[in-house]
Structures are given as C-alpha cells and as structure tokens.
Amino acid sequence: MSAGEVKHAGLNLGATDEDAHEQAEPDVFGFWIFLMSDAVIFALLFAIYGTMLGATVGGPTAASAYKIGPTFAETLILLTSSFTFGMASIAMKHGATPRVLLGWLAATLILGVAFLGLELHDFATMTGDGAVPMRSGFLSSFFALVPLHGLHVLAGCLWLVVMMVQVPIFGLDARVKINLLRLGLFWHFLDIVWIAIFSVVYLQGLIR
Amino acid sequence: MTDGLWPALLGRFTWNALAFVRAWENPTVNEIIGAGAAMMVVLGAAVVIAIITVTGKWGYLWREWLTSLDHKKIGIMYVVLAFVMLARALAEAVLMRMQQAAAVNAPGFVEPDHFAQLFSTHGSIMIFFMAMPFLTGIINYVTPLQIGARDVAFPLLNSISLWLTGGAAGLMMVSLVIGRFSTGGWSGYPPYTELGFSPDVGPDYWIWAVTLGSIASTLSGLNFAVTLYKMRCPGMTLMRMPLFCWTTLCTSILMIFAMPPLTVATALLALDRYLGFHFFTNDLGGNMMNYANLFWLFGHPEVYILILPAFGVYSEVVSTFSSKELYGYTSLVLATMAIAVLSFTVWVHHFFTMGQSANLNAVFGIATMTIGVPTGVKIYDWIWTMFRGEVRFTVPMLYSLAFMMTFVLGGFTGILLAFPPLDYLVHNTLFLVAHFHNMLIPGLLYGMLAATHYWFPKAFGFRLNEKWGRISFGCWVVGFYLAFMPLYVLGAGGATRRSQAFFEPAFRPWLYVAGVGALILLTALVSLFMQLWVSIRERDDNRVFAGDPWDGRGLEWSTSAPPPEYNYAVIPAVDGRDPFYDGKRDGDVYAAPTTYEDIAVPRNSMVGPATGILGAVLAFGLVWHIWWLALLCLGGIIATVIARSFVRDVERIVPAADVARIEDRWRRMIAAARPISRHHEMTSANQGLAEVTA
C-alpha cells in the first residue's frame, strides 16, 4: 500500500524491495538532516570567503591564482560522476547483476579520484606560485572552503570502496541498499556544493 | 615556547606542564589551589577505579551501562555526567566569588592568570558539560517513552554522542592535571586566543573539547528529530504530542542548525593556530569580527537550546501538579516554534558595542525584544493552567513557581539589554553576568532539577526524599538571589566582568553578599547529594513499582517503574492528548494484551566507548602536538566506523515468553497495590497506583 509512496529524498526503492523501502525511511531522512547541517557549514565558509575576498594583502589575488581550464575539467568530471552514480542507483534498485552495479560504482570512483588528482595538482601549482593559505586572509578562506569539499569527496571515495567490498560479501541486502542510498545522497550533495564553489569562488574570481 | 621533553614521542609536553610540579617549584597559595584541584581529579579517578575493582563490578558496568544502547541508560549516564561537572564548575564559581570578595584594593589569593582559567572553565563546563548533557539526558530518557516508542531512531549514534561528550569532559578534567586551560573565556575570542597572544596549550584544550561536544550535540539533535518525526506511535499526530516532545523537537532543530557555526568557528581558529592561517589574526588580512559573528550565530540559538527543554519540563510539571490539563496547548506549540525561528535573528545583540551602525543594531535590538513575546505567552499559559486547578506544592512544582517569578525578572533585564544604547553602558559588566545567570539558573537549572525529581521515580522505581528536596530547593533559590542580585547593582555601578580584582570600595558589601550566596548555592548542591543518599537508604519504603506516582497524564506513566528494557510490550495507540490520564478515567488502562510477541532490542556495542575514548585521545594528541598519537586515533576512529558497517547481527530478541513474564509480574503488583489519592502522594502508601476519582 505504501510501496509507490516516496518516503525519502533520493531514489526510492518502492515496490522493488518493500522491506528495505520501509527501513530506509528513518535512515535516509536522518542522513538528509546530517547533509543539511553540513550545508550550513559550507554556507558559512562561503560567507567567510565573501567577506575575505578583499583581504589579499598585496599577495596573490583570485584572478592570478585561479585557472579556468582545470576548473572546467574538474566540473565536468564531478558532474559525470553524479550521472554514473545515478546509473549505479538504478542498477541497484532494479536488480541488475552485481557486475553491472560494481561497474557503475567503479566508474564513479575513478572519476572521483580523477577529480581529486586534478584538484591536488591545482593546489600544488598555487603553492608553487606562492599562493599559500599562510600568505593572506583571502587565501586562508579559499584553502578552508575548497579543500573541505575535497576532503568530503575523499571520504565519499573511501565509502565507495567499502561498498564495492560489501556488495560481493553481502549481496544486496537491506543494509547495503540503504547505505548505497545514503552514499547517493552524499555524492549528489557534493556536486551541488561544487556548483556553488565553481560559481562563487572560481568564476567570480575570474570575471574580468 | 619551551621545547618539549621528548618532542618526537611526547610533543610539547614538559615536566612543568604538571600542576604538581608547578606547585612544588613555586608553592604560592595560587599554585597550591591548582595542585589541589589536580589532586582531586587524580584521587577521584583512583578512588572510583578502586571501588569498582574491589566490588568486582567492571563486567557489570561494561555490559549493563557503558556499552548499552538503551536510551534510558544513556539518559541516566548523561545526567550523572552533568552532576559531576556541576560539582566542579560550582566549586570554581565559589572560588571566584571568594576571590572577588577578598580582592577589593587587595591582591586576593588567586592570581589573574589562574582566575582567567577559572572563569573560562566555569563557563565552558556549565554550558557544554553540565547543561547540554543534562538536557540531553532528560530528553533521552523521556521522549521515546512519551511517544510510545521503544528507543530513539539511531541507538548506536546515541551512544556515540554520549561517549564523545564524556570524552570531551574527560579532556576538561585532564586539563586540570596536565597543562592549563584557556584564559579566553567560554567564548574564546581571537586575536587573544591566537598563537600571538596565547601560544600555550590552553586554547587548544578549549577548541577540541568544544569541538567534540558540538559534534556530539549535532548528532543528538539529528537523532531526536528523526525519532520524533518517524517513530511516534499510531494515532499520535504532531498536535497530540506532549509539550515536552514539542520542545524537544524545536531544540533538536536548533541543535542541527546552530552547532555548525560553532564547529566552523573553532575549526578556523584551529587552522590559524595549527597551520598558520589568517582568519582571525591581527595581521595579513585576518578579521576578528568574523569569529565573533560566527560564535554568536551559534551562541544565541544555543541559549534557546538550553531553555526550551526546561520550558517543556515546566509544561509537564505544572499540568500534573495542578491536576489540570495544560492550558493553551496550541499557543504553547506556536510560541515554541516562534522562539525557535526567532532565535536565529537576534545574534548581534551579543556584540552591540563592536562598531556596527546604529541602524543595524536597532534591527537586532527590535528582534531581540520581539522574542520576549512568545515566552510571555508561555508564562501566561502556565499561570492559566494553575488557575482553578488543585495545586500540589511538590518539589518540582516549587521549582516551577520559583522559575516563573525569577525568570521573568531576568527577562526584564534582557529587554533592558536589548536596547543598544543601554547595552553600551552595561555590556561586559557584572550586570550582564547577572542577567544570563538569572535566565540559566531559574530557567534551565531549576527545570532540570524539577525534571530529575519528577522522573526519578520512573527511572529508578522509588521516590526521592521530599524533605531534602525542599531544603535543596530553598538553598537554590535563596542562594541564587543572594549571589546574583548584587551583581546587577555592581554592574550598573561599573564593575567589569571577568575581573580578578576591583578598586572601588563601594563594591565590597555587594561582593560579600554575593560570596555568601555562592556558599549557599554550594550548600544546595550538597543537599542534593544528601537527598540522593537518604532516598537510596529509604528506597524500600518509597517504591512505586506500579509506575504512576503522580497521577500522570502521558504515556511514560503507563509503564512500570523502572520500565522494562523494551518500554512497551505492545506499542500503544492513542487518540488524544493526555492518553494515559484519559485512559485511566475511561476504562481499564492496565488491561493485559491478548498475546505477546518477540521484541527486538539493540545489542550492546563497543563503538560508542571506542569513538569517545579515541576521540578524546586524538584531541589530547592535537593539544600537545603528539602527531603520531593523533594520526593513530584518527585511523582508529575511521577503522571503527568502517568495521561497524560490516556487522549484521545488531539486534537481540527478547522472547515473547520473557515479555509475558515481565508484564505479568508487573500486573500482579498493580493488582496487589492500593490506589492512593493525591493526599498520600508523598507517603510510603504511594506504590505508584493512582486513585481515579473522575
């Protein structure tokens, strides 16, 4: 009777697994709330960034430190990883073979790691050019906001690895499915935060 | 900064970090007090460990309490933690009062640096390690019972929150023995708490203790919100929840949204201190006002987190002990929601004097005054609840009455402070100190003490001694007035807060009165411990196993005292607001169900203790720059979380036969018990069964 009902954010299992669908409601809602508190943390870091845009103290500015090419590449990579995770969610929900599911998860992981690699390269370049957080308030606020997002992506990648280990071990039992639902929420949330980052931080800094 | 003893292994630890060594090398009264406090921590821990070892209770403690995921046990442990920390912070308060009384044109006996640590620990402990655990504990115990649930939504997360809080409190206690605490107050303002002015371990202790506590509180808020949204029993719509659950819901929402700004503030300060960032430094583009803004974005909703649960308690207590339905339920709900939302709109009133324009200050001043309105609505609702009721002056009711009168006084001073021009005169004077203690003590503390007295029989199966309850109550009230009313006069007369000494002789008599008040407050706390002792000694005379000692109204009173592990053998269904009260008057509310089923309860788990202990040791490693230790603990926490995700066997079944046995025993005792009228409520005739008159 409640099978068709949408019980929580993100993809709902619905009639494909009614027991897990039932169990998922409080679990996914709780994770959704956690994401809201995380959103507040990011929002405040954005606000701090906004107040410290001018605190360059004669050091590197946004225009000198940011590069549009790598940012565009990172954006496309992360966006595509959101799509691949969406495909993974559908595979999980509609009973695809473990290989298909693992394939989509692996694709997401590869893209996630690629994103992190590019971002680390960016930070290394900035550091080499003297754009370090110890140089100014502006750079401090950049290096709090963007690496925090990166740390979240790192945690997400670790979580992906754990899930890729658990799927062969446990199959798609309720706990594995609910964990994948939550990871999905997390991954898409990180992409939403990245939209804000590339807009407020990089593009704003590069407008001439 | 001096080099460490053995930097690679022990970071920046030196022998001089130990309070005993400092007192040995420089035996002034000041240092001896510090060493004495450290001695109490070490001896206290040793005595507790010795007692548990000698009585052979380690296994019992680990199995029945420390690894338990039962919300009732977790709630009790939170309250125990709160009382221990209350004792320490109250002692610190007495010390400060004695120092100020002695130090008018004289040096006193506590040096400025030590005094600064005292007011910093006093504030930090009272807010983060007394008040928050106290209200979290009461909410933990009561809320699932009130909504007809068997536990909170995330029992393991509940345990993790408890242990993170406990670990952080432990860190606070360690700071008495090893190193020193911050001298920057409970608010930790930079640039004073930056490396340039405070290179020592003090602010780091503060940062990590507060961070652990704030993470724990965010998780608790999340837990309670999901519990209330998703686990109410059939028929219990939101508008049929007890008021205490409504205040819990709003408190939870505040916790979820207000703790993040604190996490950001302390994290950024940590980045400044540990990695040389420039968020709040004086140089290279730092802006200290960003910190103040962040801190009070947290700090204002925080005080509403502290007070809303107390308001919920008063709603329950006033209704029960007026023998009358709560007046104006809808208005109370709306007022609670209004307070919750408005609490996010007033934070600038904590720093009116920092240079904003008059217009900006005015906006926040008006918002601040607005928040008094819903609180006033609540006061009126409680008064109307008592009106034409049959009021019984039990200890919880006495606390409620004292609250109504004293809190309103404090509220008036709040309205005064809300006027920016007036605030300019008394900001950071003892007037402000008097105001917030006037809100917190009669508001939060009386509420929590009332809650303890009210729900103790439910939790432990016997009533608390009423005589000692009254003695304690009397001391709390008299002590409060004597300790804090003079501070209004002093503050208006120009006495600055956080001052180790004064130079105005006219302050002396007021400071003496305040000192006497502090000693009476100490007596109040001691009376509470006496009350506990006497109550335990007399417990067999005061057992209320049937479970309803006060003729209660909510579902929590429909269980035995103490309730079984699973709370309800059959999840109740309700169709109104005071389901148990109505049930008593409508029919056979203790009727046994036709069948019993197996009940699943959460298995114990080591994850809570592991996270809390690893978290505290991680924090200790960060404080002392013992990087290998910090990394090890971080790895340990990550490994614990990942390992737990592989565990599938997380529940234990209580067989239907056991449930039947437990329930039948309870019903046999009800049948054998004599129902009593409210006149005999405080006698040993009260077995927890209420006489139903109509």
Next chain:
Amino acid sequence: MTAPQTDLRRGKRHEIRTYVIGYALALALTGAAFAAVHWPSFAAPTTLSIVFGLALIQMIVHLRCFLHVSLGQSSRDDLLLILFSTLIIVLMVAGTIVIIANLHVRMM
C-alpha cells in the same frame, strides 16, 4: 505477474531518462556559465549575476533530477527541511555579509 513488472520496467526507463535529462541540462548550464566568464560579453556585475543565476538553476536541476526532491505531497518532509535549511542559510549568510560589510565601512 506481468503488469507490475512492466510497471517496474517503465519506471526504470523513466528514472534513467530523468538522470539523462538532468545530466544534459547540467552540462548546458555549466557550459553557459563558463562561457560567460571565458568570453566576457557583459559588464562584470552582470556576468556575475548570470553565473549565480545559472548556478541556482543548476542546483534545482540536481535536486529535482538526481535527488528526486519535488513539490509533490509525499516528499513533503524532505522539501520542508530543504526550505527551512535555506531560510536559515540565507539568514546566516546574508546577515554575516551585511554585518561584516557594515563594520568594514565604519572601521576602515
């Protein structure tokens, strides 16, 4: 049991389509934002508004297509939570910027 199964398969196709549409829209919005900055055609403040506007729209696309949060009745709790969170975030962020800017003007 073919009817529920075809329902499920139809549902699956619909879900895949939602993700593909979301991905395509997000790509377009991203491209437009980067293009606006890389090939500047407007005054700086206008470009900034365009970038922020496109970001807001793309966030809604993600919420709708990837996170399935809609205005429908049954996702009400989640939607209310987002709206409340948005309110709090707007209060905190706008408040912070206004206050710090106000202080900056008066104290510099």
